[in-house]
C-alpha cells in the first residue's frame with residue numbers, strides 16, 4: 001500500500017503585508033498577498049516513451065466591470081466569496097497538451113514561448129528575457145523525467161522533480177472520476193456510453209494501465225492503492241511483435257492494419273477442432289478462438305503467406321483478450337465492481353476499446369464491464385500536477401468545472417505543430433492554413449446510423465471495425481478545463497443527482513442529424529449579424545469567416561463522434577456556438593437588434609400598463625400569462641421567427657401573436673396556477689414570499705411579457721428576482737442590461753419604481769431621493785441576478801453564487817441551515833417551509849423546453865414558452881409550431 005507523498009518543492013507563501021480585501025465581516029474574504037510572487041504550481045509533465053503529456057494552468061483573465069448591481073446585491077443577499085478558498089489554482093484554466101517524445105524540442109519551445117517554466121502564472125506579462133528562477137522546479141513523471149533531466153536544465157534552466165508514476169496515475173484517475181461529470185464511459189460495438197459514477201461509491205476499483213507492460217492497481221481511496229497484478233504481455237508486445245511480423249512503421253499503422261484483417265486465417269478456432277461444430281457443452285461457439293496463432297503451426301505456410309492485416313488482428317485480439325481476462329480475474333479476486341482501462345495502448349482507439357470490452361464481457365459472462373476515461377492519456381501528468389502543494393484542486397467539485405473546446409484544443413488538442421497560437425490573429429491565420437491544407441472541416445455531412453451487431457457470437461470481430469478509427473481520436477476528446485469556484489448547484493432542484501438538463505436526447509441519431517442541419521443552416525445569417533455588430537470591418541469579416549469554419553469544424557467532429565466532448569445534448573450545442581463566437585471576439589452579435597426592440601417595446605409599455613390596470617384580477621392574470629407567451633415569439637435563434645420578422649413591425653407582430661392566444665394552450669395548467677395565485681372560492685392564498693423569474697429575450701419578450709408579470713407579483717407583495725444571463729447569447733437580455741430597462745419601465749409605473757428602489761436597482765435615482773428609504777420600507781424589492789451562463793439554455797447544476805443565494809435567502813428559513821443539516825443527518829424528514837414560499841418561473845424555449853422541461857423543483861414552478869420549431873412541437877407536445885406551453889408544477 002502506498003500513499004501519495006507531497007514533496008514541498010514549492011516556495012512557501014509570503015504573508016508579509018497581507019491585507020483583507022473588501023468587507024471584514026465576510027465569511028471567506030479574499031486575502032491579498034502583495035509580496036507573494038505568483039511562483040506557484042502551474043506546469044507538470046508526464047514524459048513517456050512515445051508521448052509527452054503536459055498539464056498546465058493559466059489564470060483566468062476575467063474583466064472586472066464596475067457593476068453597481070453586484071455590489072448592492074452582495075449586501076442584500078449576504079453573498080460572500082461563495083465557496084472560494086484562498087488557493088491559487090481556483091479561478092483559472094487547466095490545459096492538456098501533448099507532443100511526440102521524438103519531437104521533444106517542439107515541446108521545449110512550447111514551454112518556453114508560453115513561459116511555463118518560470119513558474120509565474122502571469123509570467124507572460126513579465127520580461128521574457130529575465131533570468132529564470134535558479135531553483136525553478138517542474139513536477140514530472142514517466143521514464144523521460146529521468147532521461148531528459150539534463151536537457152530541461154540546459155534548455156530551460158529548470159530541474160525536474162520526479163514523482164512516482166503509479167502515484168500519479170492513481171491521483172489523476174481519482175481526480176477525474178470525482179470532478180468530471182462525463183469522464184468514464186463504456187465502449188461496446190462502436191457505441192460510447194457515459195457512466196455516471198456516484199462519488200461516494202467510487203472506491204474500490206481496478207485501474208488497468210496498459211503501457212508497454214500492464215499494471216493492475218487496486219485503488220481504495222485518495223493515495224490508497226496497491227499494485228495487485230500485471231502482465232508482461234502488453235502494448236510493447238503488440239507493437240514489438242507486430243513490427244517484426246508486419247514491418248509496420250508505427251503503432252497507429254499497425255492498428256489500422258488490424259481493421260482490415262481476418263484473424264480466422266491464423267487463429268485456430270473451436271470450429272477448426274470440432275469440424276465446424278460448436279463445443280456447446282462448455283459454451284464455446286465454433287467461432288471462438290481456441291488458440292491464437294494456432295493455425296500457423298502448419299508447416300506448409302511461411303510468414304509471407306499470411307497477410308499483415310490478419311497478423312495484426314490476431315495479435316491485437318490475443319493481447320487484448322489476455323489483458324481483459326487477467327483484469328477480470330483480478331477484479332473477481334478482490335470483489336471489485338469496476339475496471340477502468342487506460343494507457344498508451346488504448347489512446348482512444350475505438351477498435352481497441354471494443355476488443356477489450358468484448359473480452360471482459362466474455363470472461364465475466366456479462367457480470368463486469370470495461371470502462372475507459374476521456375482524459376486517460378493525461379492521468380500521469382495530471383497526477384504530477386496534483387502533487388504540487390496548495391493547488392486547491394482536491395477541493396473542487398463537479399459543478400465548479402466547465403470544460404470548453406476552443407479551436408486549438410480539439411484540433412491541435414495536444415498535437416501541436418510549430419509554435420503555439422499566441423493571439424487571435426495567429427489563430428485565424430492558422431485556421432485559414434488549416435482549411436487550405438484540405439483538412440476536413442467543412443459543413444457536416446450526415447452519416448449513416450451506426451451499424452448493428454454482428455450477431456455472430458464468440459470472439460467475433462467487434463463491429464466498430466471499419467472506418468471509425470482515428471489515430472488522433474483521444475487527442476480530440478480533451479478540452480480546456482475552466483475552474484469556476486463561484487458556481488453552485490441550484491438549491492431548489494428536487495433531486496440534483498437525477499437532474500438532466502437536456503430534454504431532447506441527441507443519442508438518437510435522427511435527432512442529432514436534424515439539429516446539426518438546423519444549426520448549419522443558421523450559420524450564414526449568424527455570421528452576417530456578428531460581423532455587422534463589429535462594424536463590418538475587414539477584421540470583423542475575417543473573424544466571422546474563422547468563426548464559421550471553427551463552428552462547422554465542431555459540428556463535423558461531433559457528427560462523426562457525438563460523444564467526443566462528453567455527453568452531448570442540444571444545450572451543449574447551443575452553448576458551444578456562443579462560446580465559439582466569443583472565442584473569435586464577437587461578444588454581442590445581436591446588440592443593435594436588442595436595442596431596437598427594447599426601445600420599440602418600452603414606447604408602448606405605458607399603454608399596456610393602463611390596459612392591464614383596467615382589468616379584474618383574474619382577467620389580468622390570464623392576460624399577463626398570454627402576454628408572456630405571445631412576446632416569446634421574438635426569438636432570433638429560430639429560423640421560422642426570423643422569416644416572420646420580414647412581414648411586419650415589432651408591434652404588429654406582437655399584436656398578431658397576442659390576438660392568436662387561444663386557450664386551451666397545447667399544455668395548459670393555467671387554472672392550477674390561477675388557483676395557487678388567487679385561490680378558489682373564498683380562500684385567499686398567501687402570496688409567495690419571493691419569485692425567481694428566469695427571463696429570456698430582449699425587447700417585447702422581457703418588456704411587454706415578463707416585466708408586467710413581475711409588476712403583478714410585486715403588487716401582491718412578492719419579492720421579485722429577475723434572473724438573466726451573465727453573458728449575451730442570441731438576443732437574450734443580460735443581467736447587465738436589465739437594470740437600465742427596468743429603470744426605463746419604472747418611469748411609467750410607481751410599483752416598479754418603488755420596488756426597483758427597494759432592490760437598489762435604481763441606484764442613480766436613489767441618490768436624488770432623500771425620502772426613498774421611507775418608501776423602501778413599505779415596498780418589496782425587485783432585484784436582478786445573473787445566472788452564471790452565456791447560453792440560450794440553462795443547466796441548473798452550475799449556476800452563479802448570486803442566483804443560488806437568491807434561491808435560498810436566509811430570512812426565508814424557518815429553521816437555520818445548521819439545524820436542518822443536523823436533522824437531515826439524523827434522517828428526520830424535514831419539510832423546508834421556505835420552499836413553499838418561493839416560486840420559480842422559467843421562460844422561453846431554451847430555458848423551459850430544451851432544458852428543464854422535465855426538471856422537478858422543491859418549490860412551485862411555472863414553465864412558459866412558445867414553441868417556435870415545428871419538429872420540437874411535434875415531438876414534445878404533439879402539437880405544431882407557435883403552440884404554447886404553460887406548465888405548472890406545485891412544489892414536489
Ligand SMILES: CC(C)(COP(=O)(O)O)[C@@H](O)C(=O)NCCC(=O)O
Pocket residue numbers: 518574632635636637638639640696697730792843844845846847850865868869870
Ligand atoms: C435558440 C432557441 C432555443 C432560443 O429560443 P428562446 O429560448 O429564446 O425561446 C430557439 O430559437 C431554437 O431552438 N432555435 C433553433 C431551431 C429553429 O431554428 O427552429
Ligand SMILES: [Mn+2]
Pocket residue numbers: 635696697730731732792844846
Ligand atoms: Mn432566448
